[in-house]
Amino acid sequence: MTMLSVNVNKIALLRNSRGRDFPSVVEFAKKFIALGAQGITVHPRQDERHITRQDAYDLAELLVDYPGVEFNIEGYPSEEFLQLVEDCKPDQCTLVPDAVDQLTSDHGWDVAWHSELLEMVTTRLKKSGIRVAAFLDPDVEQVRRVASTGVDRIELYTEEYASAYGTREQAAVLAKYADAAAEAQRLELEVNAGHDLDSHNLATFLTIPGILEVSIGHVLTVECIEQGMPTVMAKYLEICQASA
Numbered sequence: 001m002t003m004l005s006v007n008v009n010k011i012a013l014l015r016n017s018r019g020r021d022f023p024s025v026v027e028f029a030k031k032f033i034a035l036g037a038q039g040i041t042v043h044p045r046q047d048e049r050h051i052t053r054q055d056a057y058d059l060a061e062l063l064v065d066y067p068g069v070e071f072n073i074e075g076y077p078s079e080e081f082l083q084l085v086e087d088c089k090p091d092q093c094t095l096v097p098d099a100v101d102q103l104t105s106d107h108g109w110d111v112a113w114h115s116e117l118l119e120m121v122t123t124r125l126k127k128s129g130i131r132v133a134a135f136l137d138p139d140v141e142q143v144r145r146v147a148s149t150g151v152d153r154i155e156l157y158t159e160e161y162a163s164a165y166g167t168r169e170q171a172a173v174l175a176k177y178a179d180a181a182a183e184a185q186r187l188e189l190e191v192n193a194g195h196d197l198d199s200h201n202l203a204t205f206l207t208i209p210g211i212l213e214v215s216i217g218h219v220l221t222v223e224c225i226e227q228g229m230p231t232v233m234a235k236y237l238e239i240c241q242a243s244a
Helices: 009-016 025-034 053-063 079-088 111-126 140-149 159-164 170-186 218-227 229-241
Strands: 003-007 039-042 070-075 092-095 131-136 153-157 190-194 211-216
Touching (some): 003 229, 025 053, 025 229, 053 079, 070 079, 079 111, 131 140, 140 170, 153 170, 159 170, 170 190, 211 218, 218 229
Parallel strands (some): 003 211, 070 092, 131 153, 190 211
16 A cells, blocks of 8 residues: 655645744644644755745654654755754655755756765665655666665656656556666665646556555645545545555
8 A cells, every 4th residue: 555645835835925824834734644644745945935944843743743654854965954854853854856946846866976975865864764765757777776875765756647647648658657666676675756646647656566655745735725635635545545
């Protein structure tokens, strides 16, 4: 069964637009957990345009009381980010190759250029008992390269799949992801996935065997506004529970 981790960045974005703690990221995390979320994901950026450093600390404190719920912090491994992660000690840190001014994540690591960085950061975070995942495109060669850095997992960047869903390219693109996942598993790397997955395209993506975790935030938040949190969370959990 695939685990559902809810990314609460968009809750923070709404909160920040009004200058007070409403809606509360912590309170919404509690709501998602009560509705069955098995993880909470945040992606703090340097400009704090959504999740702030304080949010990360607050969620780390909250999740101490929910030992079965995973805390996943995503981001580019700057020194400031790494210190935050080491302070919060999440279950998982997902390393993402984002530029400072990037609107949203839009590519995976080029491991040939960044293998030394990934290896150094992975070694450092593992000393704190933190599982490390690397954000990758569905490229078998990148999977092979990242295996030597010591990461525990990869997170497949799924925007290409989401864009191809419902088109003639869907089967071919899905096959690329299946090949990348299979190669990771052959190399004893675990596999996560995320970005633009939604309640329409998720079930087909999860026909790929062994996807352990999906991180979903933007569309899930919009769907919660449209349909209500209980309905949306039940839908996603049903899809994840039926996964390959």
